Each structure stands twice: as C-alpha cells, then as structure tokens.
C-alpha cells in the first residue's frame with residue numbers, strides 16, 4: 031500500500047533533478063531521529079521525501095514540518111511500508127533522489143535482542 035502527498039505527479043519537483051537542489055529520501059522520517067534529521071535538512075535547504083508506514087512514527091511531527099516548509103518542492107510525505115517491494119520500486123521510479131538516510135526501524139532495545147528479525 032502506498033499513499034503520497036497530492037503534489038506528486040510526473041511533473042512534480044520531486045520527480046526531476048534540479049541543479050543546486052539535493053533531494054534526500056528520509057526513511058522513518060515520522061520517527062524521532064528521522065523527523066529531527068528532516069528538520070535539519072529542510073533548514074539547510076535540502077529537498078526531502080519522507081517514507082514511513084506510521085507503525086511507530088507520529089504524523090503530527092510530519093505536519094509540523096509541512097507547516098514550517100510549505101513551499102512546493104520542499105517536503106513530501108509518502109505513506110508506505112519499506113517491506114513492500116512494489117511500493118519501494120514505485121517510489122524510486124517516480125522520484126529522483128540524490129541520497130538516502132535510512133532511519134526506519136523496529137529497534138527498541140528489548141525487541142532488538144528478543145526478536146532481532148522482527149520487521
């Protein structure tokens with residue numbers, strides 16, 4: 031399953047490379063580390079796409095970021111599960127990324143030792 035911000039289309043700024051603009055995919059961007067990384071990237075004028083399945087993340091954090099940086103081509107949110115290969119392929123086909131920062135995780139200390147393969 032994949033849902034994305036309404037701005038995304040074949041002509042969306044996220045789908046093209048623009049000179050001087052670095053587009054970063056932040057996985058887990060609705061989470062603690064990912065949302066703070068996104069804030070920093072946006073403050074430094076990066077273009078950011080967040081992909082998150084909201085299993086743990088907070089859509090409120092994404093909304094705050096969208097309100098802080100409402101201009102077209104700054105931030106898009108894509109609701110998708112990184113375990114879904116079809117969704118991941120579609121995301122990479124429809125967007126032009128320069129870098130990926132991977133924070134999506136099921137990584138609380140307890141579960142990471144009790145069930146290290148949990149997805």
Ligand SMILES: NC(=O)c1ccc[n+]([C@@H]2O[C@H](COP(=O)([O-])OP(=O)(O)OC[C@H]3O[C@@H](n4cnc5c(N)ncnc54)[C@H](O)[C@@H]3O)[C@@H](O)[C@H]2O)c1
Nearest residue numbers: 058060061062063082083084085086087111112134135137
């Ligand atoms: N929080 C810390 O202090 C800390 C310190 C060092 C390293 N880290 C590492 O940073 C990473 C992120 O940690 P965090 O504290 O931000 O965790 P978090 O739970 O707040 O964020 C993880 C995000 O990943 C998303 N997610 C999980 N599985 C997904 C999937 N299959 N598809 C899409 N999205 C998915 C969740 O919805 C959540 O928004 C982890 O690898 C963690 O080990 C965290």
